Amino acid sequence: MARLAEFEGIIRREEPLAAYTHLRLGGPAEMLVQPVTVEQLAGVVRACAAEAVPLRVLGSGCNMLVRDEGVRGAVLRLSEPAFVSVVVEGKVVRAGTGASVSALISAAARHGLGGLETLVGIPGTVGGAIRTNAGDRAGDIGTFVRRVEVMDARGGVLTRDRDELRFGDHASNLDDPVLLSAEFALEGDTPEAIVKRMRKAWITRKADQPAAFQAAGRIFKNPRGLNASALLEQAGLARTKVGGAEVSDRDPNYILVHAGATSRDVLRLMDLMRAKVAEKFPVSLEQEIAVW
Numbered sequence: 001m002a003r004l005a006e007f008e009g010i011i012r013r014e015e016p017l018a019a020y021t022h023l024r025l026g027g028p029a030e031m032l033v034q035p036v037t038v039e040q041l042a043g044v045v046r047a048c049a050a051e052a053v054p055l056r057v058l059g060s061g062c063n064m065l066v067r068d069e070g071v072r073g074a075v076l077r078l079s080e081p082a083f084v085s086v087v088v089e090g091k092v093v094r095a096g097t098g099a100s101v102s103a104l105i106s107a108a109a110r111h112g113l114g115g116l117e118t119l120v121g122i123p124g125t126v127g128g129a130i131r132t133n134a135g136d137r138a139g140d141i142g143t144f145v146r147r148v149e150v151m152d153a154r155g156g157v158l159t160r161d162r163d164e165l166r167f168g169d170h171a172s173n174l175d176d177p178v179l180l181s182a183e184f185a186l187e188g189d190t191p192e193a194i195v196k197r198m199r200k201a202w203i204t205r206k207a208d209q210p211a212a213f214q215a216a217g218r219i220f221k222n223p224r225g226l227n228a229s230a231l232l233e234q235a236g237l238a239r240t241k242v243g244g245a246e247v248s249d250r251d252p253n254y255i256l257v258h259a260g261a262t263s264r265d266v267l268r269l270m271d272l273m274r275a276k277v278a279e280k281f282p283v284s285l286e287q288e289i290a291v292w
């Protein structure tokens, strides 16, 4: 059985994670591991299990807040070529989970395959998007997933077929330690129709999101039948600040991060948002963003 010590070449110790996340906050990972091959990944996963080292996978960190104290254990990044390919065969697109959502959408559109274009403008990797079932009312990624290849805690590769997969509101039942690749079943369409829908989705999303130059994260799930942004708006939270963290006035379900902000500021602001909404409505907001 391989030991983690055998993988020193692909491990960076005490690597600051802020630069790998959208909010650019948080402390270091005890070990940041970037495997080059699936076999190497399997060795790392097995070694982590044998040495009782916690293991997590980081995508683009767009749905993620890393605490200031950082993360113990191993953080995997699937950024090497073995994990980022996007291949189109007929009406099926196969993508590594380290590929970006935008690369997936572009490849599909270039081959005249429609469906995924309503996701345009959602940042992140295919792995993060599948795990969080990224999307909105116009459509979500889960609708098009026909198969996902995953790795279990023993380093074994398994296939999860459509009938095993469940996608809900910003959630999926994919709780395997590592998602490796996914197949999407799409429909042929004309480039004009795809581009038209893409443009519409882009305009709608950009009108709602904070400006692109701002580091912002979407924070809470929509409670059943309700809208988190509307609840936060009605609780008067827009522009509320804690330290360098501020509730967006464009969509109060986003927190903006200003220079000098810490993860602690964001966490305290999240607590305040939750408390103010609970004071006004019989609702307990559940966080959508992963906190490590």
Ligand SMILES: Cc1cc2nc3c(=O)[nH]c(=O)nc-3n(C[C@H](O)[C@H](O)[C@H](O)COP(=O)(O)OP(=O)(O)OC[C@H]3O[C@@H](n4cnc5c(N)ncnc54)[C@H](O)[C@@H]3O)c2cc1C
Binding pocket: 022, 056, 057, 058, 059, 060, 061, 062, 063, 064, 078, 097, 098, 101, 121, 122, 123, 124, 125, 126, 127, 128, 129, 130, 131, 132, 133, 134, 135, 136, 170, 176, 177, 178, 179, 180, 205, 209, 216, 217, 218, 290
């Ligand atoms: C400005 C902005 C706008 C956004 N707009 C939307 C939107 O309109 N709709 C929407 O749904 N979301 C939106 N999001 C949220 C985010 O873009 C999605 O959740 C995104 O797809 C996350 O991908 P990621 O690679 O950044 O995942 P990360 O944030 O890195 O990870 C998210 C979760 O997935 C897990 N994960 C990632 N990759 C793997 C893997 N290969 N194997 C196992 N687990 C994995 C992580 O461990 C973590 O639990 C937005 C975020 C931002 C910052």
